[in-house]
Amino acid sequence: MSSWGIDETTIIHSEVSSRQDKEIRSIITEILADNVKILFVTAPEQYSNKDKRHNTSYHSYFESLTEEYENVSYFDFNDKKTSNLNLDVKTDFAKVNHLNVLGAQKTSVVLADYLNAKYSLTDYRKDTENNTRMEEGLTFFKNKLATSNEEQLF
Secondary structure, X not given: OOOOOOOOOOOEOOOOOHHHHHHHHHHHHHHHHOOOOEXXXXXXXXXXOOXXXXXXXXXXXXXXXXXXXXXXXXXXXXXXXXXXXXXXXXXXXXEOOEEOHHHHHHHXXXXXXXXXXXXXXXXXXXXXXXXXXXXXXXXXXXXXXXXXXXXXXX
């Protein structure tokens, strides 16, 4: 058994309760009223949709929201039709269903490509003020990495 209590015999349930559905729909309505597009993303999992033990109702739920609401999209990193990550369980995950830095880098590249293809985004890297804030954030992150438990990161 893994440190999180998940092993090959674990049944993974992923269902949206009626209370959660009501809250999600309320948030969607509020955001869309401001004319903002919504993207739901399912992060990569070791026990993905191809695993027979995995209940795929989250995928179906978010897909149904995209059909019901205009300007709501869904990207599932576990759907092989939309995501070609080729993650390696041994090198890209820190723990079950949590990416390490290597897996996060691969995932970030795929998500960035998707966002750039789907949305008209402004490249703020050329904006000196925003670039300075990004550099400060990157320095902070690098310092955190240097003092973190490398075993979980790589």
